[in-house]
Amino acid sequence: MQDSFxxxxxxxxxxxxxxxKGINDQQVLDAISEVPxxxxxxxxxxxxxxxxxxxxxxxxxxxxSQPYTVAFQTSLLQPKKREKVLEIGTGSGYxxxxxxxxxxxxxxxxxxxxxxxxxxxLLDELRIKARCFYGDGYKGKPAxxxxxxxxxxxxxxxxxxxxxxxxxxxxxxxxxxxxxxxVQKMMTVDKxxxxxxxVSEHGDFQFVPMLESTERSK
Ligand code: SAH
Numbered sequence: 001m002q003d004s005f006x007x008x009x010x011x012x013x014x015x016x017x018x019x020x021k022g023i024n025d026q027q028v029l030d031a032i033s034e035v036p037x038x039x040x041x042x043x044x045x046x047x048x049x050x051x052x053x054x055x056x057x058x059x060x061x062x063x064x065s066q067p068y069t070v071a072f073q074t075s076l077l078q079p080k081k082r083e084k085v086l087e088i089g090t091g092s093g094y095x096x097x098x099x100x101x102x103x104x105x106x107x108x109x110x111x112x113x114x115x116x117x118x119x120x121x122l123l124d125e126l127r128i129k130a131r132c133f134y135g136d137g138y139k140g141k142p143a144x145x146x147x148x149x150x151x152x153x154x155x156x157x158x159x160x161x162x163x164x165x166x167x168x169x170x171x172x173x174x175x176x177x178x179x180x181x182x183v184q185k186m187m188t189v190d191k192x193x194x195x196x197x198x199v200s201e202h203g204d205f206q207f208v209p210m211l212e213s214t215e216r217s218k
Pocket of ligand 1: 093111112115137153154208
C-alpha cells in the first residue's frame with residue numbers, strides 16, 4: 001500500500017485538528033503531516049480510521065497511540081536534531097517514525113516479538129532510520145546510554161531507576177505513570193544532576209500497561 005493525495009489530505013486535516021486541540025510545536029506538526037500513519041495499521045480492519053484522532057488495535061493486544069498523544073508526548077520531549085532518544089514500546093513504529101523525522105537518533109525497545117518484527121520490517125521498507133530492539137524496556141539499553149531523552153509509550157507503574165540512570169544530566173524523560181488498568185499522569189522527569197530529578201505533571205492519559213518481564217529481578 002502506498003501513500004496518496006487522499007492520505008496526504010487526510011493528514012492535513014488531522015494536523016488542523018491537533019492545532020485546535022492545542023499542539024503548537026511546528027516541527028512536531030510537520031513530522032505528523034509527513035508520516036503515513038495508515039501504513040502502521042497492522043490490523044487492516046481499522047484502516048479507514050487511520051487519520052481519526054484515536055488509538056486503535058494493532059494486534060498482540062496492543063494499540064497504535066492516538067495522534068494527539070504522540071504529538072503531546074513528542075512536544076514535551078523537545079527533541080533536537082542528532083540527539084539520542086530511547087523509546088520504550090515500539091508498537092506499530094509510528095511514534096518511532098515521528099521521532100526519526102525530527103532528525104534524532106532513535107533507539108526503540110519492544111517486548112512483543114511479533115510487533116518488534118513487524119515494526120522493524122515496516123520502518124526498513126519506508127527507509128526510516130531507527131534502531132529497534134526486542135527486549136525489556138525496564139532495563140533500557142545500557143550499551144547505547146546515556147540518552148539525551150527517554151520516551152515511554154506505555155503506562156508505567158513507577159519511574160524505572162535504570163531509565164533514570166541512562167538519562168544524560170540535562171536530559172528529559174517523558175513517561176505516563178499510574179495504575180495499569182486506569183488512568184496515567186503524563187510526567188516529565190528532568191535530570192538536574194547524577195542524583196537530582198525534577199518531576200512535573202502534564203495531565204491524564206490512558207495507555208496500555210508497561211509490562212514487567214518475568215525474568216526481571218525485583
Ligand atoms: N509507540 C507505539 C505505542 C504502542 S503501545 C505506537 O506509536 O504505536 C505500547 C507498546 O509498549 C506496546 O506495543 C507494548 O507491547 C509495549 N510494551 C509494554 N511493556 C513493555 C516493556 N516492558 N518493554 C518494552 N515494550 C513494552
